[in-house]
Amino acid sequence: MIKVVIADDHPFIREGIKKVVNGKMDLEIIGEAENGDELLAMLEEKTPDILVLDITMPGQSGLELMKHLNDLYPKLPVLVLSIHSEERFAIRALKAGAYGYLTKTSISDELIKAIRKITRENRKYITPEVAEQLASQVDVSKEGALHEELSDREFEVLCMIASGNDVNEIADELSLSPQTIHTYRRRIKEKMNISSNVEMTRYAMENNLIE
Incomplete structure (x- = not known):
């Protein structure tokens, strides 16, 4: 069994x-x-x-x-x-x-x-x-995609932001504080050299990260 x-x-x-x-x-x-x-x-x-x-x-x-x-x-x-x-x-x-x-x-x-x-x-x-x-994964360049540099939680937040969820919605879904989500968003922007949620969404769409 x-x-x-x-x-x-x-x-x-x-x-x-x-x-x-x-x-x-x-x-x-x-x-x-x-x-x-x-x-x-x-x-x-x-x-x-x-x-x-x-x-x-x-x-x-x-x-x-x-x-x-x-x-x-x-x-x-x-x-x-x-x-x-x-x-x-x-x-x-x-x-x-x-x-x-x-x-x-x-x-x-x-x-x-x-x-x-x-x-x-x-x-x-x-x-x-x-x-x-x-x-x-075998076909990508040695540098890899930008989102591969994110931690698992940062990647999760990126996908949720790109899907149209606001900070409070993400915080509720993940049982985290809005301030923590703001911190993750800041890290995402720094690691990916992205300045806005619009850019995050565009990147996610181009890389098939939005369902």
Whole structure:
């Protein structure tokens, strides 16, 4: 029996995953969490075979949490299930230690297929879309794209600003203070030599970072 833990702050997403997973004889959901703190507390008591993790959660982001989990539970494979397209976060998730990256449109047989491959074969699950992103990394210049210089949280804020969210909306979504978001925005501008939100949006559009 493959034991699964879900970490996602959206109840309807967790219900969707449970509905798909619980219909399989060889899979069992043994726990669910809606944020990083709940997940870490749960893992002290339960030992899953795989963690299905949302990449955007309140407080500590999924990418930050994954790096922490790699230190605490290096043998626990993590499958990222995100609302964001592969262009935005897949490569960062894999670099952070994820065994696979699926979008939330894949809460179906694709999810089951990924869970089984990762746990039974101890191999990463790479979709054609993620493979395309990996290939594009090979083609970029040595200097790389400007957004590659950003931290995971800075990149997340960049994408949210470029998508039209204001500072207060981003702060609420990420459970951070508006002042913290202002700090991230300032760092983004400095690192990317960008002077305005309009320039951020233009850059994000040119680099397929807006969905």
